[in-house]
Amino acid sequence: MSRTLLVNAVLATSAREGAGALAIDGQRIAGIWFREETEKDDSKALQAFPDAEVIDLGGKVLMAGGIDAHVHFRDPGLTHKADIASESRAAVLGGITSFIDMPNTIPPTVTAEALEAKLKVASEYSWANYGFNIGATNANADEIIGCLETDFRHSIGGVKVFMGSSTGNMLVDRKESLEKLFSISTKPVLVHSEDESIIKANLAAAKEKYGEEIPFTEHPLIRSRKACIMSTIHALEMALEHGTALHLLHVSTKEEAEMVRAAKIHNPRITAETSANYLWFSDEDYSRLGSRLKCNPAVKSPQDRAALRKALEDGVIDTVGSDHAPHLLSEKEKPYLSCPSGVPSVQQSLPVAFTIGIPLTRIAAAYSEKVAEIFGIADRGILKQGAYADIVVVDPEEEFTVKEVASKCGWSPYEGQTLKGAVKMVWVNGVLTAKDGAIVSDRSAKALYFK
Ligand SMILES: [Zn+2]
Structure with a gap:
């Protein structure tokens, strides 16, 4: 299974936002590291999660x-x-x-x-x-x-x-x-x-x-x-x-x-x-x-x-x-x-x-x-070690004008509107599925399990 370390992210959860790194191992989140104030980089994560493909997110937002x-x-x-x-x-x-x-x-x-x-x-x-x-x-x-x-x-x-x-x-x-x-x-x-x-x-x-x-x-x-x-x-x-x-x-x-x-x-x-x-x-x-x-x-x-x-x-x-x-x-x-x-x-x-x-x-x-x-959805919707790696990376500052609509109907009331927060990368169950507005993998979706 693939091992990926996303570094130089702004991690966002309901409790906290801050610079750090997140590791994906196979389908799951393998670790999360928020930087302490004194830390200038993600070397702690790099040491803790070796032999992984490292992706530098350049300060973009990473959330569930x-x-x-x-x-x-x-x-x-x-x-x-x-x-x-x-x-x-x-x-x-x-x-x-x-x-x-x-x-x-x-x-x-x-x-x-x-x-x-x-x-x-x-x-x-x-x-x-x-x-x-x-x-x-x-x-x-x-x-x-x-x-x-x-x-x-x-x-x-x-x-x-x-x-x-x-x-x-x-x-x-x-x-x-x-x-x-x-x-x-x-x-x-x-x-x-x-x-x-x-x-x-x-x-x-x-x-x-x-x-x-x-x-x-x-x-x-x-x-x-x-x-x-x-x-x-x-x-x-x-x-x-x-x-x-x-x-x-x-x-x-x-x-x-x-x-x-x-x-x-x-x-x-x-x-x-x-x-x-x-x-x-x-x-x-x-x-x-x-x-x-x-x-x-x-x-x-x-x-x-x-x-x-x-x-x-x-x-x-x-x-x-x-x-x-x-x-x-x-x-x-x-x-x-x-x-x-x-x-x-x-x-x-x-x-x-x-x-x-x-x-x-x-x-x-x-x-x-x-x-x-x-x-009551188990193991999803949260950045937590052991949860499924359903992850989105957003550039909060990147503006885009809505032009292409992926829905079958081919239109949206948002067409022509300029929005911020471009979706850059999306992982579904640990599989990088979308990148820069295009699908880049096969399907990896699962049924949700409601507690
Ligand atoms: Zn409705």
């Missing part, structure tokens, strides 16, 4: 590869838009070494059989380590709870609950079903939180005003902040009542961040995610990007964006998931009412955090360590 727990890779059933091979490749090129996919595929991932089928496809085609969330419906809570009592629980990421969102048949709105799902204690309960009745009323009003040609600038008014806030009040209430490990997905408003801050005091198992889309864009971008920024929840105001950045910095927002949700441009170019929601973003998610100046320790936490903790 990203774990993106919120992607829609469209496989199976929608593979004209995206598939596990194409999107996991885009993920790796963006510094994401593991993903957990969402259940709104065809068929939906609402049974153990459907989840097993996805695992099989990923084992053959995925470039990044792979895991899958299971989707809740009004009818399958008992089946999910049954699954979680078997060994199959180690193959399930979290339980996705669309609270009041119209995503096929996965809307969960029955009180009895919600009570059962929020009583699950062994997995994170992942909630998409938007109040469907408020959205329906707003949409009816917009149709009244505009007919069929609703402008895309109306999107944040139709899928309004109130729809998010009211649903999140409900989700937090239930999580407080049941002690749920609620992981609130793609938080998009200042008010929700504040509510999460308060709720955590009473139930520390409550966590929150936002996506790069809400950290980078604002509702002012709808006039420029139109349908290309149509996603659910809608992107909110610049004030919300500022509050979300701050909440990510101070740890109220725990994680960043991309909510990578590709559609073909031909689908996105339809009028508002028939244009599908969702934007591709997995490749840009990590550089956005560098561009907006999130501290390195917080990037390390939000993109990998905390994700691994919430989902």
